[in-house]
Amino acid sequence: MEKRKTLSKDEVLSFSNDIFKNFQGYFQLKPGDKVHLFIPIDKFKEVKTEFFIDYCLQNAIRVFVPKVLGEHLISVEIFENTAFETNHWGISEPVSSIDSGVLDFDYVLTPLLYCDSAGNRVGYGKGFYxxxxxNISSTSKKIGVNYFNPEDMIDDVREEDIPLDYLVTPTEVLSFLGLK
Incomplete structure (x- = not known):
């Protein structure tokens, strides 16, 4: 979090664009794919996912975003005209609370503070992801996006923690699949 705080708005935008380009080049999205991604929290300088959303919507790729209902995260499909509102945590979410019911995503992009070289991620501690x-399909690719490369091993990994399959940074795409 401290490293992220030092980034300027221009750096966040530039690094986010580089992350998108690396993702797009590596994963080769195609029409009909189902991509679940987060809406960034600006005050935390999260990776800007607007690049992903715009590209997907313009290329017939289905887009889903999270919405927190009580203690659960649901997946709402969004379109060009989807209305959004800000929740009590300051996160932009669709106004709709209709869970898509989709579990077989092709790609799930997840926010994170950092991850280690085994794909273990540290988020914000709520356990939503x-x-x-x-609950999602085991074939869904779980992808972290971050400005920074993996850190040292996370030593407090819990049994219920589910590691990432990939990490996309501004400079590379790392696979953790061979480590499982």
């Missing part, structure tokens, strides 16, 4: 990962 671990619970979400537990």
């Amino acid at each position: 671990d619970a979400f990962f537990e």
